[in-house]
Each structure stands twice: as structure tokens, then as C-alpha cells.
Amino acid sequence: MPEGHTVHRLAATFGDLFLGSRVSLSSPQGRFAAGSALLDGHVLVASEAYGKQMFLGFAPQPEAVPTEELRWLRVHLGLYGAWTFAGDPATAVVHAIGAPRKRVGERETVLAGGGGISSGASASPAPGDWEPPAPRGAVRVRLESEHACADLTGPTACEVLTTPEARAVQRRLGPDPLRPDSDPGRFVEAVVRSRSPIGVLLMNQEVIAGVGNIYRAEALFRAGQNPLAPGITVSREVVLDIWRDVAELMADGVRTGAIVTTRPEDRSRGEGLPDVGAPRRLARQNTDAEPGAVAREDSFYVYQRDGLPCRICRTPIALSVMATRNLFRCPTCQP
DNA sequence: AATAGATGCCAAA
């Protein structure tokens, strides 16, 4: 269950692991057999994220190929999609999973050896002898190089596109706060010209690309903004502040692999506030066990904290539904 | 064993 920060990490991971390498593609599950065949044996020459979508560029040979002639694998993880990586022991440790999967001990690392999640006992093979682990579950696509492999499960979109087709997809997306070339003004104008609630606009990928349900809820809380307010009623200044805040939060997310929107002083473990309670459902963070990582129950102001007291004013967090998704809000702090 | 639910999104009504 990724928002944009996860996809940007994934694109970076593919760059680390496969850029410049010839890769084989297969579809262990079978549902992407035709697409895999189109790219099988090609060289990865580009790895990019636009909002929640990742584009991997392939060329038939390593020699320079005009951009117009590349083939692109477009992957959108949707709600459940995930990538898992494995690599030989010599391969640098990298990061990134899509959907959080709480298997004991799982981290954002490349799994050395053939054993999958907890490869454990078996002696590491010599780098040259590395064999990728057997696919686990319904693997739509496997990318495999000499030293690493990546398995995709459960994507909402996975297809091969030409360059113009890929561009057409990208053009329909709003500015992505994680891309340096993005124009905040496009976001601001789209919001202040719309009668839709700002809580809907933030989830609209044509308005801003990469924001999902957590960043929506948290950014609106941090702005003290009622999600129901029509965009047209919000000042440009406030909208621009929201852009800047989201950009910073998401950049943190890329760095750490986890969404953390609380300021240290607002976390229950910190000074000051008495324990404000754990959520009843334990959503997962990729970095739970990481030393220094912020615990999941301290990471958010409102997301999945319905019924719990607001960290600032103690009013119970309210839950409703907006744009088909759960919306969390503090009725007092976000009037 | 069965079900609910998840950081998403589309098409049909």
C-alpha cells in the first residue's frame, strides 16, 4: 500500500540493482507472460517514478538507443501491490518494499541467498553461483539479473508501453512534490479553481501526484484545514503551504521508508503528553524494528486514530468517508 | 475456515 514516497524509493532501488544490466523477465504466475516476453533479455536504461507509478525503460542493447525507441514497463501497485527483492551476498543492501508485509524480521533489504525472507541457516553461495529464490505467492513479473531479482505481486497496473504512450500517462498526472521539476503553481491553481473539497482534491492524481490517504489526512491536520472546505474557499497561501509541507513530509518518507508526520514533541513517548493510546488496528510500517525509528503508534496525528484523543486538544478523532476512502480528522483542530 | 480490511483507482449506473 504505497504512496508516492514508496514508489520513488522503488525506482531508486531498481536503478541501484539493475540499471545498465541485461535482465530476464518472466511471469511465474502467467498473467503477464506476453508482456514479459516483449522485454525479456533487454537492458534496463531508465527507472523513474511519477506519483504512484513507476516506469522502467528498456532497450534491446546496451548501446545508446533513442528515447523514442525505448519500451517502458509501467507498474502501479494499487492497494496491494508489492515488490520483493533478493540478491547475492555481494549485492549492496538496498531498500524498498511496496505493501508493508509483516513477516517476522522482514526489513527493507535485499535478501541475500536463496531462502527468501528468513534465509537463515544455509551457507551463502559464492557470488557467481547465486540462484534466486523460488517465487512466493502470485508473482506477476520477475526481473532477474546475474546478481539480483525482483518479484511483483498484486499490481493494479502492469503493462508495456511505447515512449509516447508512457508520456501520455505522465501528462495526465498533476505535479509530483517529489520531482524537482514539478510546478507547485499548477497544484495551487487547480485547487483554488475547484469547488471540490480540498480533501478530495488532494487524493486526485491529476491535481497532485503521489499523495495518498495517509498524507492527505496528515497534511490537512497539520494545516488545521477542514477536508470538506471547497478548494475555491482556501487561500493560495494556505494551499502553497500544504504543498510545501507535503513535499517535505514525502521527502522524509523517501529517506526513511516510513511515513512519520508527528513532531517529536507531539509523540506520546516524548516529554509532556501522557500516553495518548495505541490504535486498535496495527497498520504496519516498514521500519518498525529499525533503531531510532518512530513507532507506528506515534507516527500520525489522525490516520487510523479514530476515537482516540487528538494529540493536541484531546478531542476524539473523527472518522468519515471521502472519495471512497476513510477520512480521519480532528473536529476541533480542523474546523 | 472464513472474513474483513488495506497507504488505489476505474467503470458503470
Next chain:
DNA sequence: TTGGCCTCTATTT
């Protein structure tokens, strides 16, 4: 607004 899709995990029976 609703149903459908994709997959896996945690919770409930």
C-alpha cells in the same frame, strides 16, 4: 454511489 479488481495478512468464528 456502487461494484469490481488485484493479493496478502490479521482477526474472528
